[in-house]
Amino acid sequence: MTGKTDTNIKQTFANIVTDYWIVLVFLGIYLVFVILEPLCLSLPFWGSTFNYMAEILILGVGVMFVVITAGIDLSIGPVEGAVGVAAGLTIRSLLPVVGNGWAIIAGSAVGLLLGLLIGFLNGIVITKLKLAPFIATLGMSVILTGTGYILNNGLEVVGLPRVMGKIGNFTIMGFMGFTTIIALFATVVFGVLLKQTRFGIHTYAYGSNAESAKRAGIDVDKHIIRVYMISSGMAALSGVLLVFRFNTGSPLAGANVTLYAIAACVIGGTSVMGGRGRMIGTFIGALIIAILVTGLVMLGVQTYWQQVSTGLIIIFAVYADQIRQKKALK
Amino acid sequence: MGEPILSVSGVYKSFGHVQALKNVSFTLNKGEVLGLVGDNGAGKSTFIKVLSGVHKKDGGSINYEGKEVDFASPKDAIAAGIETVYQDLALAPDLPIYSNMFLGREMVRPGLLGKLGFVDKQAMRDSVLTNITKLKATLNHVEQEVGTLSGGQRQSVAITRAVIWGKKVIIMDEPTAALGVEESAKVLDIVNEIKKHGITVIFISHTIPHVMEVSDRICVLRLGETVADLKTSETSYEEVVQFITGSKTQINRK
Numbered sequence: 001m002t003g004k005t006d007t008n009i010k011q012t013f014a015n016i017v018t019d020y021w022i023v024l025v026f027l028g029i030y031l032v033f034v035i036l037e038p039l040c041l042s043l044p045f046w047g048s049t050f051n052y053m054a055e056i057l058i059l060g061v062g063v064m065f066v067v068i069t070a071g072i073d074l075s076i077g078p079v080e081g082a083v084g085v086a087a088g089l090t091i092r093s094l095l096p097v098v099g100n101g102w103a104i105i106a107g108s109a110v111g112l113l114l115g116l117l118i119g120f121l122n123g124i125v126i127t128k129l130k131l132a133p134f135i136a137t138l139g140m141s142v143i144l145t146g147t148g149y150i151l152n153n154g155l156e157v158v159g160l161p162r163v164m165g166k167i168g169n170f171t172i173m174g175f176m177g178f179t180t181i182i183a184l185f186a187t188v189v190f191g192v193l194l195k196q197t198r199f200g201i202h203t204y205a206y207g208s209n210a211e212s213a214k215r216a217g218i219d220v221d222k223h224i225i226r227v228y229m230i231s232s233g234m235a236a237l238s239g240v241l242l243v244f245r246f247n248t249g250s251p252l253a254g255a256n257v258t259l260y261a262i263a264a265c266v267i268g269g270t271s272v273m274g275g276r277g278r279m280i281g282t283f284i285g286a287l288i289i290a291i292l293v294t295g296l297v298m299l300g301v302q303t304y305w306q307q308v309s310t311g312l313i314i315i316f317a318v319y320a321d322q323i324r325q326k327k328a329l330k
Numbered sequence: 331m332g333e334p335i336l337s338v339s340g341v342y343k344s345f346g347h348v349q350a351l352k353n354v355s356f357t358l359n360k361g362e363v364l365g366l367v368g369d370n371g372a373g374k375s376t377f378i379k380v381l382s383g384v385h386k387k388d389g390g391s392i393n394y395e396g397k398e399v400d401f402a403s404p405k406d407a408i409a410a411g412i413e414t415v416y417q418d419l420a421l422a423p424d425l426p427i428y429s430n431m432f433l434g435r436e437m438v439r440p441g442l443l444g445k446l447g448f449v450d451k452q453a454m455r456d457s458v459l460t461n462i463t464k465l466k467a468t469l470n471h472v473e474q475e476v477g478t479l480s481g482g483q484r485q486s487v488a489i490t491r492a493v494i495w496g497k498k499v500i501i502m503d504e505p506t507a508a509l510g511v512e513e514s515a516k517v518l519d520i521v522n523e524i525k526k527h528g529i530t531v532i533f534i535s536h537t538i539p540h541v542m543e544v545s546d547r548i549c550v551l552r553l554g555e556t557v558a559d560l561k562t563s564e565t566s567y568e569e570v571v572q573f574i575t576g577s578k579t580q581i582n583r584k
């Protein structure tokens with residue numbers, strides 16, 4: 001009774017196309033780039049694409065949990081900035097006392113814990129003060145932007161150990177950077193969390209119908225707090241990694257990425273109405289956004305066109321998804 | 331017969347200016363079926379939501395298994411062995427049938443993976459399939475998303491879930507509302523079946539003949555008040571309807 005009674009090959013193929021059509025969109029875009037500029041086939045092209053994708057992907061993986069609960073986290077970009085500055089300052093002040101290694105570890109830990117704390121606060125404001133996620137995280141985002149500047153008088157934190165840059169820009173096989181490796185690892189880990197665990201099921205359930213989740217006996221407040229901690233924690237991870245990559249802690253980091261991360265989720269099929277979304281989709285979404293940048297740069301097109309094209313893809317992807325769902329419900 | 335499992339007296343509850351419950355009172359013995367009836371807006375759903383921990387009562391007392399209870403959340407009521415089929419069903423439309431049935435108490439894998447919260451999807455599917463077959467529910471694909479089911483099938487999911495988990499009390503708020511004749515008959519069979527296992531049932535319905543058929547007692551609510559608490563064997567369809575419409579009150583019965 002549970003087995004697929006329909007083994008019709010045509011039907012199966014149609015299912016794959018409807019399920020993974022966004023992969024085809026990606027391949028289509030790539031194909032156009034390759035035809036127009038064969039250098040897009042090169043390893044360095046993929047290297048810079050992955051490099052660009054990594055940050056969006058790490059943020060996207062985290063914020064996706066929030067989006068699936070029908071929430072939103074507008075503070076992820078500012079978390080990156082504030083965490084970067086805080087981590088940088090911690091490292092710099094500990095350097096003379098404990099040496100490079102421990103200072104870097106302590107600074108990274110402070111950054112990550114700060115991220116988790118911010119997520120916890122977001123969660124508390126949303127569940128206990130009952131503010132809409134949009135408002136709560138909008139407020140937090142403005143607070144953090146200010147804090148990022150206050151911490152170091154609006155300046156970048158420089159003078160960090162060189163070795164950080166070495167780690168941050170470490171590359172294997174000529175195209176897989178340190179951040180990319182972590183991003184891919186995080187995608188797999190959180191993909192499994194979402195798909196295979198009670199935590200994942202409860203995330204979908206809450207987004208599908210919050211009241212039903214509560215009536216099923218799920219401690220929804222606790223769950224939501226954890227979801228915002230994941231979102232903010234991943235943003236903090238990204239912030240720390242940026243400090244490694246650029247060897248500075250900049251309050252400007254993360255100024256533009258929040259909406260790109262959410263766009264990656266949405267392009268990949270995560271519904272802002274909640275209850276739906278797959279990790280593979282978010283990965284492809286981030287990849288599409290990244291390849292639009294590197295591809296257009298390769299073609300010598302002004303990068304502003306990348307923003308225009310990303311916007312078009314968002315609208316197109318969500319529209320196509322709506323059509324697909326209407327079909328499924330018929 | 332039997333020992334009382336639930337004794338409710340003077341429960342009231344208001345939402346702002348709306349006094350939804352004024353005085354709900356009845357007693358119910360273990361293994362009995364209570365038919366809870368009343369006109370639209372009489373307070374039936376509000377009362378069972380108080381009982382299942384969705385709403386907190388403003389006053390009155392609920393004695394369950396000899397203890398005064400005041401459930402703070404659905405979790406507490408579930409832990410006390412009370413399962414509910416809500417009028418709005420309380421399902422998650424984006425999740426498959428089997429996840430809905432195990433929502434909040436998913437089976438986990440053995441060993442370390444289980445401790446980490448990894449679910450055992452196959453075991454859940456199998457268990458749901460067994461129960462669906464046992465209850466003869468017309469659901470044929472446990473992977474199907476609940477949002478794509480027909481209204482009646484959704485109702486089946488909610489009923490099956492309650493029956494699987496109900497240890498002591500099962501509350502059904504209009505479980506046959508979306509069902510056809512045959513399916514409704516199945517639900518009545520299910521009620522009789524769970525009763526045999528010593529489980530207490532509260533059955534809400536506007537279809538009085540159904541209520542007369544399965545219940546041992548009938549409690550009539552009118553404008554948030556218990557106006558009659560009757561033995562089914564000692565009353566009639568006509569009398570119940572008269573209590574519901576208010577053309578008869580407990581006082582002039584005596």
Ligand SMILES: Nc1ncnc2c1ncn2[C@@H]1O[C@H](COP(=O)(O)OP(=O)(O)OP(=O)(O)O)[C@@H](O)[C@H]1O
Nearest residue numbers: 345348350368369370371372373374375376377417
């Ligand atoms: N959350 C709420 N906020 C405000 N008023 C409410 C709320 N829930 C119920 N009420 C009111 O309480 C009263 C009782 O409603 P309830 O849903 O319990 O009736 P019911 O007996 O279940 O009716 P029906 O047969 O139509 O399901 C109604 O007047 C309703 O409008």
Ligand SMILES: [Mg+2]
Nearest residue numbers: 374375376417
């Ligand atoms: Mg009702």
